[in-house]
Amino acid sequence: MERRSKTLERVFPLSEEAIVELANEYGTPLFLVVGERVMRNYAAFQEFFPGIEIFYAVKANPHPLVVKTLANLGSSFDVASAQEIALVLEQGVAPQRMIFANTIKRREALRYAREKGVSLLTYDNEEELRKIRTVYPEAKLILRLKTPSLGSRIDLSYKFGADPEEAAMLLKLAKNLGLETVGLSFHVGSPCHNPENYLRSLEIVRTIIQEGDREGVKLTVVDIGGGFPLHTYYTEGAEASMEYMSERIYPLLRSFLAAGYRVIAEPGRSLIGNACLLVTKVIGKAVRSGRIWYYLDDGLYGTFSAIPFDKASFDFYPLRDSEEEKPCVLAGPTCDSLDVIAEGVKLPPLMLDDLVVVPNIGAYSIASATNFNGFERARVVLV
Ligand SMILES: Cc1ncc(COP(=O)(O)O)c(C=O)c1O
Incomplete structure (x- = not known):
């Protein structure tokens, strides 16, 4: 044995x-925490998803040593609270390298984000837009969509995400409130081994971008969220790896990049798990x-x-x-x-x-x- x-x-x-x-x-x-593994995961993400900006989801593991290691590698960060913003700032990361990707934010947290200059925020509902207008009207907004998370262990479109049918209304409302929506986001659930979820989500994004155009809202950022499974180096088959996901979803992502979109991702699990x-x-x-x-x-x-x-x-x-x-x-x-x-x-x-x-x-x-x-x-x- x-x-x-x-x-x-x-x-x-x-x-x-x-x-x-x-x-x-x-x-x-x-x-x-094996620093060399974090580095390899980060490098693997860059290798398999070239051109996509990495915003590490701090919630996955907020230990300062982890955040610092990723900050040194050049990562940007997805933060969910004022406390996570403070933690990432403490590691010397500039506020421009953060996205406040919690669609329901405390007013105090919004004020803090504004004070510190974290300007990229997500929303998925009307009340949040009105809240943002009173506290942080100059923020750059990303509308989060509800998209399929078939097969994912944790469904992240249950508690969050606007129905695609409501998207045009929200984009229009934001515009009428004097707010700027710059992009769209989704999360396919975590961990997601089913590339179809990303493909389907990106098709929804494409449709909403066209609807935005019709409303006079130019969307230039596509945030594909997290959900990538652990990259396995030695054990499981290639199916669980970033390589497998990349082969299936990168061609579509590349078409967004080629069309001039800024594409960002918020991987958590796949970088640290x-x-x-x-x-x-x-x-x-x-x-x-x-x-x-x-x-x-x-x-x-x-x-x-x-x-x-x-x-x-x-x-x-x-x-x-x-x-x-x-x-x-x-x-x-x-x-x-x-x-x-x-x-x-x-x-x-x-x-x-x-x-x-x-x-x-x-x-x-x-x-x-x-x-x-x-x-x-x-x-x-x-x-
Ligand atoms: C908004 C958002 N982005 C990114 C992540 C990270 O997801 P994962 O760890 O699956 O990469 C999560 C996880 O809950 C999330 O809610």
Whole structure:
């Protein structure tokens, strides 16, 4: 049998020895961000989607080390709140390199965006337009459309996006209010493995651009949102990669670029998801109703918040090998019975203090972690 840690090395560029050493130095739970992976993801996006401007979606992982790494690579940023604007400004990013891509914004946040000079904003409804007019009338606006997210785990056209049928009315209203709409955006859901969603969305965009023309509104920016799946370097088939998506959707995107449109994207997951690894420790073990339970020092209220909030699932790599594997339950450290990470996972018999490593946990994980029960969040280290 191949050692688990060997399999791990194929999905993650760190040796078992290096992981153990880092866990000894920093303690657990430990969240490792591999800078080289972030760079490779960023370079892969540029390679497979040339000419498309990258606005990293800060919500996916707002750790300052992550934002700084991407800022140094030249990324721009999608921010959703005044706090995210402040965080990105603190990393030395100019306000022109941000899009405030939350279609429902607090008035205070709009005021802050104006004060700081973050001028590109999204909207998808009438009330928001009226709010923007009172607080930030000189902003440059992007109308977000509701488009298909077939097959995506998280549907991002459920809570957001104007019906394409309402688009012309909203463009006209904005114009009548003295506001400038410069482009259109959509989000195909996350993660999106179905290129048809992008293709269909871009066809809708094309139609609305023509409707805009008829209303005297010239739209020059196309924002294709996020949704790109994790770029896989070693394991899954090419289908999950940026390459696969690029082959199918880039020809259409290229036609927008060739026609002079500014095309931007807001990738989150695809830039950070596979760049991070969680190192967690077995802190308890029990047999309940004939099942083995291992209690880890991180759980659903911490880094594994990706499970309830992002409907994510993960692979577990204990740094212990054995021929014999048994189904077990993995639970978090809090007093809440809800805090169960996974059931029926086949693992070798583990002992207290064993390390369990979890790759591909960079997106929507520490972003939504809490300190429930007083447990500290995972320590974040850039390697
Ligand atoms: C407006 C917007 N843009 C971008 C993203 C990032 O999406 P993803 O992580 O799928 O790339 C999200 C995710 O919620 C979003 O709401």
